Amino acid sequence: MTKNDVGWEKLFERYKILEEVNKNGCFKIEASQINQERESRLMAKFDHIVNLPKIFRDNNLSILPISRSQYIIGHFHTHLPVKYDLEIPTIYWQFPREIETIDYTNLYSESSALLCAFNLGIIDDLVESKTRFTVSGRMSTGTFDFSIENCINNQSYSINVINSQCEIDGGFETDDRLILIEAKNYRVEDFLIRQIYYPYRLWSNKITKKVVPVLMTYSNDIFSFFIYEFADISDYNSITLVEQKNYEIASEEIRTSEVNSLLTQMKIIPEPAKIPFPQADKFDRLIDLISLLLENDLTPNEITENYQFDKRQTDYYTSAGKYLGLIEKQGKIFTLTDEAKYILRQPHQWKNYLMRKYK
Template sequence: MSKNKKTANDKAWETLFETHNILEEVDENGCFEIESAQINKLRESRLMAKFDHSVNLPDIFRENHLSILPISRSKYVIGRFGTHFEVKYDPEIEVIPFDFPSDIESIDCTNLYSESSALHCAFTIGLIDDLLGEKTAYTVSGRMSTESFNFNIINPTTKKPYSIKVKNSQCEIDAGFESNNYFVLIEAKNYSIEDFLIRQLYYPYRLWSKKITKKVIPVLMTYSNDVFSFFIYEFSNDENYNSLRLREQKNYTIAPQEIQRSDVDRVFNNIQLIAEPDVPFPQANKFERIVDLLSLLLERDLTKDDITENYEFDRRQTDYYTNAGLYIGLIENYQDSVTKKVIFRLTSEGRSILHKRPKLKYLDLINKILERKVFYLVFQLALELGQIPPEDAICKIISENRSDINDTTIKRRYSTVRGWISWIWFQIKD
């Protein structure tokens, strides 16, 4: 990766590693403690040490199997620690529909694009009560001190534990809900994920486990593509950071109007094909992630570094998925007059679509895909076959309609076409 492609975090950490001989210290002593003040000389430590997903780790961390954890309000420890936990969405789990209360006016269920709004909605319509099987009260949120505790963390390469002492570090709780028998701590993400930083549940869990007598239950919630997914965990050993285990996954949605085949037929029959834009043909296989990116941009405009450092996209994926949004005409970019950085935002059409209720939103997104000729022709063939067309048929359509895509890259583009057509197919519920 060339120097100018690196994020601000990458560049700053490379300088810090060289200045403080961090790799040598880790090799010799097993870890390296670094003060916030040392990090702040190059970039704000809060931004430099926040890696919610393993893909967010700077290159020098990933290449050397390193991670970082806070151990106080002013100090971090760097070492070869297993800090993240893989998330697997079970496609066989039923999505339970919940009605939205008719008397609630202060929550817009078509605009749950922030973590806090999704959490408030989940509590208000009764998802948290259903999750625990008990009536709950919304009792805790925000930043607080962890107080002091010790724990062991595993080196994933050697499988050996390393002992860490935490003293009055800071942790943040997205939401805490208390019932007669339980206290549930929720870490929320407003997009689907492949892994997350265990610390976001573990530090609050250790704090509250010694503050109250009720059983503390750590939960991850993701809100993506209008589905609330809850992952209910437990720590089998409170002093073992890596003892996190999944107990159950539950999915919910706000009573949806299902998309029928007749709805998609109506969209298809009224498609007006439009000219290909001056944007690379998309290489972004999961259309669900495009929906997530659109949702993030509804909250605020983002640079490539913002997307790469704060959400679960590496640099290459950031390029691919922003280009995909540009391709379907729902994302546009502009240059900041001061920083000269390229910034991405939703188009007015994209903003309008995302504010619609789910059924209309997804039908509009289907329309945005099918007004591009290759996708239209592949979906037309899918309707004729009654299933997703085989690889050779899709590749033939791409080859005949996009002379700019050569034989060596056509199969990569095939994966995107198949992925987007499969996404449309999945939306049809009858």
Template structure:
């Protein structure tokens, strides 16, 4: 149980919240009531579905702010899935030589990624117009009504918002548009629509220009922009994807021959004795995690509550980072090793060479990658299990299948760095 899980369990019991929702369709709760257990600011903002407290997830509930002092709980459809289009071509972007104060190898916060994208012209290209960075920070929403879909029966609820607080990561103005950007410095599977909808409603009535809501993620050195529109301004769930565009600051591509040469130079290291073989299929998520840890040391609870990890995933991915010698735990805090900090601050090609090296230093991954070079394809799970079985790993038969998926996923990630065309294939 996280701190939020525990606190909400107590509030649900104290105020009979579930019974009231089932009876009336919703329950309004004061910030002062939430504060009896834990600060409402920490208890009522869940960027991703996985961050919702257990009692919310178990009962298909979510929460929205009505004002600075009140929230509403119900079966509301608050989040939107995000699917990255693997078939669109990533646009290479040249970094201007005249800019010396931005280190594009060190964009590990949302603000630094946004500032870079703005100053090197990516935002201008995104909207095909000259933009000016005009708005950011917290502000009051004003007063507005909207409809939101019930996630169970698909009916619509009418909700009134009165001077709630919203936050804008960045607002860019052009001659004809106002671009609202919600930024994440990691890849996402879904996001809280409110983070775009409340600012959208605020600015739609304040200015005459069309307001364009955009989600930006910066992950694995790639800027991904999802341009949306609200088809019906009064309908929270009318959000519709218009276009996705990806950008990458131009870097020298990694060639297969270079990785083959690297493979001949790698020395196999012993398996770490006290760290389990990894069970974390998506290597890009591991890179996102170590990128977050470059900004701040984090407790397991902070990773679980604030980023797109549930408790089990937090355990799996921090353990995978420890397995590669990139993450260490000091007391209750996860932090990066000095080697990881050095890797992350390298330019694109040496950074990814060193990450590939960290993987291929381990016997199973090394053998699986060699097999993929021989066959020209990602090894099948059965082939990987055979390699693992012959490597004297202390893995039970009940978990070897899941851990073979990790090997397959990490080999796929290596190939995605060598051959970008692999991105158009389905991830294993």
């Protein structure tokens, strides 16, 4: 069990949370109460369904902030699945030679990927209009009401938000719209709607322009944008996908002589003696994991709590990285090997070619 699992088990027992939810439909809990076990910021941040503590998943529960100091727990439908349309062609984008301060082979943080997309004109192409980067950072949501679907009986529940906190990765303004982007530096299977809904409600109340919520993922050098809209501004679950677009920074062609040179250098090595054969089944997820480790060394608990991995998957994919010689463990910390760092800093096509020998 993770630290969040243990902490919430204690809180559920102490405050009879499940009984209160079943009786009244929800339970409001103070941040100070959560802090008795662990910092509320860490205990209530669940970007993906897999991050929810076991007691939440077992009872179809979720949690949302409703002020700076209070949260609400209930059978809420808070997350939205994300499906990548494999039929959508990728748009190849040339990197401007005049830009020297951005290394497009080293975009392993959400902010660097988003800033690169803006400066290259990808955001302008996405919305087919000239944009200005005008909004980012943490801010107060203001006051608003909304309805949310009960995931058990499909009934609607009303929630009031009073100056909660939201964070915007990037807001891009055109002549008639404000594009609010939530960025992830890995491929996702679902995401927390709140991360785009709260900023959407904030700015819809402050400006006259149309507010357009967007999810951006940057994985394996591909920028994937999901443009959404809310059919009913007061309905959290009225979100629908309008369009998906994919972009990739065009890289140089790989010469045959380079491929032949690499082939002659390849050596077959024996199976690692102390590392079991990996059970990880998605190579793209392994690439995402080593990309995250290029930005920061991480503990198993940090991988499980902050990214789209449950504890079992964290074990599988870190073991796969160790088996392939890409990840090593130093004490309780996972870090990248020098070879993995070298591969990740190559242009997309060359990096993919180098990674093929591990498949």
